[in-house]
Amino acid sequence: MDRIEAMRVFARVAERRSFTLAAEDLGLPRSTVTDAVRHLERRLGVRLLERTTRVVRPTLDGEAYYQRCLRIISDIEDAEAAFSGAKPSGQLRVDLHGTEARHFLIPGLPEFLSRYPELHLHITERHEPLDLLREGYDCIVRAGQLGDSTLISRKLAELERGTFASPDYLARHGTPRRVEDLTHGHRMVGLLAPDSPTVAPFSFDCEGRIHEMTLPSVITITGAETNIASACASLGLVQVPRYRVERELTQGALVEVLPDNPPRPLPVHALYLHTHQLSPRLRVFLDWLSAQYRNTARPVPGGPDKPQRLPGTGPRLTPPCG
Numbered sequence: 001m002d003r004i005e006a007m008r009v010f011a012r013v014a015e016r017r018s019f020t021l022a023a024e025d026l027g028l029p030r031s032t033v034t035d036a037v038r039h040l041e042r043r044l045g046v047r048l049l050e051r052t053t054r055v056v057r058p059t060l061d062g063e064a065y066y067q068r069c070l071r072i073i074s075d076i077e078d079a080e081a082a083f084s085g086a087k088p089s090g091q092l093r094v095d096l097h098g099t100e101a102r103h104f105l106i107p108g109l110p111e112f113l114s115r116y117p118e119l120h121l122h123i124t125e126r127h128e129p130l131d132l133l134r135e136g137y138d139c140i141v142r143a144g145q146l147g148d149s150t151l152i153s154r155k156l157a158e159l160e161r162g163t164f165a166s167p168d169y170l171a172r173h174g175t176p177r178r179v180e181d182l183t184h185g186h187r188m189v190g191l192l193a194p195d196s197p198t199v200a201p202f203s204f205d206c207e208g209r210i211h212e213m214t215l216p217s218v219i220t221i222t223g224a225e226t227n228i229a230s231a232c233a234s235l236g237l238v239q240v241p242r243y244r245v246e247r248e249l250t251q252g253a254l255v256e257v258l259p260d261n262p263p264r265p266l267p268v269h270a271l272y273l274h275t276h277q278l279s280p281r282l283r284v285f286l287d288w289l290s291a292q293y294r295n296t297a298r299p300v301p302g303g304p305d306k307p308q309r310l311p312g313t314g315p316r317l318t319p320p321c322g
Contacts (some may be wrong), residue, residue: 008073014066094122107290
């Protein structure tokens with residue numbers, strides 16, 4: 001077995017946490033998989049996997065080598081596809097918000113994967129700062145204003161947002177007719193980014209000017225689903241993308257207030273390393289994902305953004321709440 005194939009075998013064992021399952025996936029005898037990893041460890045002079053009777057998992061050296069293997073295998077596959085005209089193949093690692101995945105990505109995914117049957121998607125919902133290079137991600141999708149980063153960004157959509165409250169909350173606190181009315185006894189559900197000590201302020205479009213304000217709150221949360229559930233429980237006003245509360249609005253659990261003063265739309269960007277911007281599988285995925293957002297969300301004015309490099313000094317990005 002050559003080195004590249006041995007890398008593929010090791011990567012599958014590291015992902016499946018099992019020699020047996022990796023062998024089944026690859027259509028190889030288990031002994032072949034075991035020997036391939038053993039020879040790799042002997043050649044490298046390090047232990048790549050910790051083996052117990054219950055689980056197999058990468059060591060620290062094994063995790064670092066796994067990430068290198070992913071990049072090497074990816075580069076080889078991309079180079080071969082570019083010259084052979086073959087369809088994109090291999091694993092694509094993506095991180096995005098679970099609610100957005102369920103609304104924008106999953107419904108159209110069967111058709112996408114039938115178009116590119118050699119692609120395999122690995123989707124995570126980390127909700128934390130990520131180092132794409134070290135952790136082996138091809139791209140991440142983030143809603144909200146972007147922080148400083150050396151990543152390339154591509155705007156996918158702008159999600160329309162609104163201000164919402166439960167009928168019971170409005171019966172007890174009154175329905176605001178103007179933004180100024182919010183200062184008289186109203187409160188918000190305090191939404192925190194995972195690494196932020198301060199509540200995200202509300203924003204309102206007041207005749208072209210953006211007015212921000214923070215209301216008192218009796219609860220602060222970090223999760224999008226809990227944010228909406230708190231509003232339904234009459235704990236305060238929330239500002240969220242409209243698509244997230246379609247069911248609650250239809251069922252009457254929430255109603256919109258101040259519709260003439262909507263919050264700023266929430267931008268959605270795909271972010272990726274400059275070394276991945278020519279990857280065939282990443283390119284077809286982002287083109288498809290952009291179309292998925294356009295079909296169900298407010299289009300990006302003038303069409304999707306061209307890729308842009310963000311200023312900054314590192315590949316780490318703090319995911320905003322969105």
